[in-house]
Amino acid sequence: MIEKWTGEEMADLSGQTIVITGANSGIGFETTFTLAGKGAEIILAVRNASKGEKAVDRIISVHPKANVRVMQLDLSDLSSIRHFTDSYKENYDSLSVLINNAGVMIPPYSKTKDGFELQFGSNHLGHFALTGLLLPRILSTPKSRVVTLSSLAANNGFMDFENLNGENGYKPMKYYAQSKLANLLFARELQNKFNQHDANPISIACHPGLAHTNLMSRGSGKPMNKFVHFLSKTITQPANLGALPTLYAATEPTLTGGEYIGPDGKKSRKGFPRKDDIIDTLYNEETSKRLWDISESMTEVNYRFTESITPT
Numbered sequence: 188m189i190e191k192w193t194g195e196e197m198a199d200l201s202g203q204t205i206v207i208t209g210a211n212s213g214i215g216f217e218t219t220f221t222l223a224g225k226g227a228e229i230i231l232a233v234r235n236a237s238k239g240e241k242a243v244d245r246i247i248s249v250h251p252k253a254n255v256r257v258m259q260l261d262l263s264d265l266s267s268i269r270h271f272t273d274s275y276k277e278n279y280d281s282l283s284v285l286i287n288n289a290g291v292m293i294p295p296y297s298k299t300k301d302g303f304e305l306q307f308g309s310n311h312l313g314h315f316a317l318t319g320l321l322l323p324r325i326l327s328t329p330k331s332r333v334v335t336l337s338s339l340a341a342n343n344g345f346m347d348f349e350n351l352n353g354e355n356g357y358k359p360m361k362y363y364a365q366s367k368l369a370n371l372l373f374a375r376e377l378q379n380k381f382n383q384h385d386a387n388p389i390s391i392a393c394h395p396g397l398a399h400t401n402l403m404s405r406g407s408g409k410p411m412n413k414f415v416h417f418l419s420k421t422i423t424q425p426a427n428l429g430a431l432p433t434l435y436a437a438t439e440p441t442l443t444g445g446e447y448i449g450p451d452g453k454k455s456r457k458g459f460p461r462k463d464d465i466i467d468t469l470y471n472e473e474t475s476k477r478l479w480d481i482s483e484s485m486t487e488v489n490y491r492f493t494e495s496i497t498p499t
Contacts, residue, residue: 191459194221194431197438201226204282205437206275206321208232208260208314209289211242214336214395217430218286220246222437223253227283232260232271232317234289262289262313263299265486272320282324284437287314287335287370293359303485304353306362311369312486318377319488326492331388334436337371337447338394339455342465344368346474348481367394369478371447371466376475378445384492389444392466393436396450396457398429424450424457435460 205222209215210231223229223246233239239257246253258274261267275282290310299308318325318333325331344364349355353362374392381388423429432448439460442448447466452458455465483489 192431192435192439193459194434197221197225197434198440199226200283200438203227203284204230204279205284205286206230206232206282207286207288208262208317211235211238213426214398214430214433215286215288216242216245217427218288218433218437219255220249221430221434223255224250225438226254228254229256230275231255231257232289233257234259234261260317261300262317263301263305263309265301265313265316268313268316269320272317275321276324279324281328281331282321283328283331285318285321285325285331285333286433286437287318287333288433289314290336290338290366293363295359296353296357298352302352304351304357304362306359306366307351307369310363310366311373312482314370315373315482316486316488319483319486319490322490322492325388326386329387332437332442332444333374333377333388333390334433335370335374335377335390335392336394336433337374337392338363338367339396339449340364341367341371341394341469344469346372346478348477351481368469371469372471372475372478373482374447375445375466375470376479379475380490380492381444386492389442391436391442391444391446391448393432393448393460394455394463395429395432396452396455397423398426428457432460 205227207219210219211233219229231239236257236259243255246255260271291306297305303312340363371392374390377390436448447463448460449455449463450458451461
């Protein structure tokens, strides 16, 4: 890997179509901003369309030739996910990169519109359904990839299959860690399935280390507490640096799938992108397969890997 990879190493991305969830703020915006400057067509898949349009305006003010557009997507609502994917497939024949970026962090106990615990439902199940429904476009696009954001919190995560919805006891951080572990397990298991079916795409997980974003607003959409804001800024790196692992995972041509990309600093908190081998410790085949089966059942989205595959 290149030491101190900064994004300047990225090749021109003209001709690529990229979907990124949660693209209007934080790491999602910084990722979108950089990719749009490299010539890719970017779809900002966001819950709040007006905030998405403001993000587009910010991007175009710096990159006037950027090809960016907003499509509304609520990952806490399976009907919204189906509407988004149906619309995408009607308008696009390919999908070069899907970046599963959006997330909510440590909100008070609540459920999605489909009755799932909010963090597991949005962070994992929403992206699981989105990826599965977009799979025909991913499979038909040469050298496509799926990038899924996890977190350092996954290191302490545990899949509580007996209480996934938190109805028998809920601790916000425990369920955030569970959702981010699910993201990591999903990314590696997706790569395993691509391999098993000799499919063209690759799946890569990444995490930003400790980055200063609006996640700490606890999913409320409100500004974070001033003290938390100050504390966060003293121990974290800016969102543009936190976006580097995502950008590396989305564009680096030497990646082959199944990797976990994070910062290279102490305890993976800050720094430049590198492969983080902790995924080999956190990944468990039995747990991942059980999570996959449960996710298909809960979302009613079944993955089909034999449709519309274009040979490399």
